Amino acid sequence: MDAPCRLYLITPPILPPDFPDRLAAALDAGDVACLQLRLKEAPPDAVRRAVEALMPIAQARDVAFLLNDDAALAAELGCDGAHLGQEDGDHAEGRRLLEGRILGITCHDSRHLAMLAGEAGADYVAFGAFFPTTTKEARHRAGTDLLEWWSEMFEIPCVAIGGITAANCAPLVRAGADFLAVVGAVWNHPEGPAAGVRAMQRAIAEAGDAA
Ligand SMILES: Cc1ncc(COP(=O)(O)OP(=O)(O)O)c(N)n1
């Protein structure tokens, strides 16, 4: 039987002062497989400080801590891995830097990029955006056929990302996504991040039960 789909949490673009408490509450609310620190606008020093503050909170809860965009910094700081896009350096070099750690690679809506990522040694491939998102300007749109094809053909796990919420995630789970990566569904949930995690977990479980 396939492993059940799990939640992949990404930090909000800007961290509020009480973020460590909000993060702990979110991670304590349900099953979160990993946390990606994604601070696109922060200077390197601030990223380092954020890793030092947040990585222990994730790792204390057995949540893998991944850094976005920078394989070398992820390895230097002892992160569990890194997520690299198509413009985030050479993937083979990233694989070398992250030996023994997790390497995830963005593949947009492309079967070709996903197969290259697999050849480069990615531990997961990420497809998106599945839905409109306000978190970033997403230039690609993926469909569930991609998840179905990938999960039937390959063992490497796939991540779905982009505008995913508790209300729209069921088809992605049923199509074979191993992880659902979210920002807004958790951090912008009207009842707070813990409620966001619970809602996602409930929706994932219900979609899995119905499959
Ligand atoms: C899990 C996951 N999937 C995709 C992305 C996007 O990566 P990238 O294309 O490099 O864009 P930025 O996140 O750097 O804006 C991701 N971060 N995480």
Ligand SMILES: Cc1nc(C(=O)O)sc1CCOP(=O)(O)O
């Ligand atoms: C970081 C990111 N990458 C995407 C891609 O399509 O590659 S979409 C996205 C934003 C995800 O945030 P939300 O869950 O709030 O839509």
Ligand SMILES: [Mg+2]
């Ligand atoms: Mg990137």
